[in-house]
Amino acid sequence: MLAPSHIHLHLRACPRRPEEVAHQVIHLGDVTVGPETGDLLYVGRDACMRGPHGVVPLDREAYNLALAERVDELAGAVWGDDWSRALAELAGINRRTTARDRIRKYGLPPALLYGLVKLSEREDAREISAVARAVARYWDVHQRAPADAPLRGMIELLHDFRGQDAFRHWQPDYDVSPSLRPDE
Structure with a gap:
């Protein structure tokens, strides 16, 4: 597991390749942990970095803090301060799951995050x-x-x-x- 140094997320909706779909992998751009940068992957529900050392799980606590910050930026740009309700409605899940404090603690389901990133890239989001x-x-x-x-x-x-x-x-x-x- 990568140490909980400062994490930067460069999120983008990468096209899903058949082998990734078969192995429940979602590629969501790049992640920088300290001096290293690699692909940000979700393997199942676990956030990982694919870099020179292979696929390594990210420290959950540090990653979720960075994730909450990026989700707030992306979703806030689309829906303003009420973005938590919009995410929950679109995903068909309990609104509590998309609350900022819950994202900081538990993250987000990868498919929901993929949908948000893909939506945020649209001109008509x-x-x-x-x-x-x-x-x-x-x-x-x-x-x-x-x-x-x-x-x-x-x-x-x-x-x-x-x-x-x-x-x-x-x-x-x-x-x-x-x-x-x-x-x-």
Whole structure:
């Protein structure tokens, strides 16, 4: 285990390779521990650094402190101070799990962290996360509804509010499924 010296996280959503998926590995950018820099990997739920000495687990306490700081920066940029609620809604987990003090103590589930990093890299992060939160809430309440029900409902509602031509400018670039097109 690497000593709990100062840790810097350079988070980015790295594409998942099939062999990593098969071994439950998530690559989330780079980590610097003291003078050494390497790949930040999650192997299962454990944060590790892949460097010249192979894959070495990071000191949990020091890592979680650095992680809480980065999560606060990334999530705060998307949602402001209420980011803990947004993360919990998107992940479908208890809000307590995403509280700052819990992240400092226990970290975050790797898939949730990957989603946050990937979202934070988007130009439209605030808007797309608002849509995703609404869909997550819809699915939490209407669990037996078809998967496309929220999209259908949203398009129908927006057509009601904005008129039938509301999405015409997108149709050449975004092929709306015939089942989602309004009745002509």
